[in-house]
Amino acid sequence: MSEFFTVSVLVATLAGGIRLATPFLLAALGETLGQRSGVLNLGVEGVMLIGAFAAYYTALETGSTVAGIAVAIGIGAVMGLIYAFLTVVMHAEQGISGIGIFLFGLGFTDLLFQKQVGTPLPIPGVGKAPIPILSDIPHLGEIFFDHNPLVYLAFLLVPIMWFVVNKTTFGLNVRAIGQTPEAADTLGVSVNLTRTFTIVIANCFAGLAGAALALEVGIFQQNLTAGQGFIAIALVYFGAWRMPWVMSGALLFGVVSSTVLQWKTLGIVSGPSSSLLAMAPAILTILVLVLVSRRVSAPAALTRPFDRAG
Numbered sequence: 001m002s003e004f005f006t007v008s009v010l011v012a013t014l015a016g017g018i019r020l021a022t023p024f025l026l027a028a029l030g031e032t033l034g035q036r037s038g039v040l041n042l043g044v045e046g047v048m049l050i051g052a053f054a055a056y057y058t059a060l061e062t063g064s065t066v067a068g069i070a071v072a073i074g075i076g077a078v079m080g081l082i083y084a085f086l087t088v089v090m091h092a093e094q095g096i097s098g099i100g101i102f103l104f105g106l107g108f109t110d111l112l113f114q115k116q117v118g119t120p121l122p123i124p125g126v127g128k129a130p131i132p133i134l135s136d137i138p139h140l141g142e143i144f145f146d147h148n149p150l151v152y153l154a155f156l157l158v159p160i161m162w163f164v165v166n167k168t169t170f171g172l173n174v175r176a177i178g179q180t181p182e183a184a185d186t187l188g189v190s191v192n193l194t195r196t197f198t199i200v201i202a203n204c205f206a207g208l209a210g211a212a213l214a215l216e217v218g219i220f221q222q223n224l225t226a227g228q229g230f231i232a233i234a235l236v237y238f239g240a241w242r243m244p245w246v247m248s249g250a251l252l253f254g255v256v257s258s259t260v261l262q263w264k265t266l267g268i269v270s271g272p273s274s275s276l277l278a279m280a281p282a283i284l285t286i287l288v289l290v291l292v293s294r295r296v297s298a299p300a301a302l303t304r305p306f307d308r309a310g
Helices: 007-036 044-062 065-089 094-116 140-144 149-167 169-179 181-186 191-217 228-238 243-266 272-277 280-292
Strands: none
Touching: 007 044, 007 140, 007 149, 007 169, 007 191, 007 228, 007 243, 044 065, 044 094, 044 191, 044 228, 065 094, 065 191, 149 169, 149 191, 149 243, 169 181, 169 191, 181 191, 191 228, 228 243, 228 280, 243 280
């Protein structure tokens, strides 16, 4: 255990934690926006999987990671329109619809991978983009300023999303719809249109999160996300629907995951104990939901369809 508490290993662990937090954070930011408008999407995991495969296969065929990211975001938008049609237009039960999206993404990506790729083939990942001067700061530079552009983008989106939700007319409408959609409707706000827009944005974020994951590991395999989409949903509750706290939760999960990987690499844990330790993020998710559910209240209209005639 002593070898873990060295400066070089701790710095690598924290830097890895920030990197691993990126998919969590991107998906959770989008889901936060969607839930603030009253829509719960349990299909985040499925959209992440589809986005991951889309980015992977596009990069594999074209050699362009930028194209892979663009396709993943586009696929996310399409999945968002599908989910909006089911829940906003057809008033389908959100929980069941979300699980359906997840199962579809899980099976569809596995089928596409088997038919189009077959054998796992590596792809070029997103290269690092060290920030000049700041990346040269001892230790801190490696932790915070020596990552790929998607990591910077994810954390840059936190203040942007906070500003949009809290300081713009659109954000005010989203929050009003999430609390009392009937009142928002009487003031001339299009509840269904606003919810559709937030769902599409949320799914674009989920697709981007999947792309970030696939391009980070440089490969695709069945169930690549391994529950990260569901952890992202838990982070929304952890952060009480507030962007900075959602980011804090993502960092916590990222550092825990990075610590587990470091312990395995250093041989601190092995065998059965290694498998048990790999469950740490999932166990932490359960503990977070149990502890946080008692102190936070969700948007009043969450999961409740809006029907003007009703």
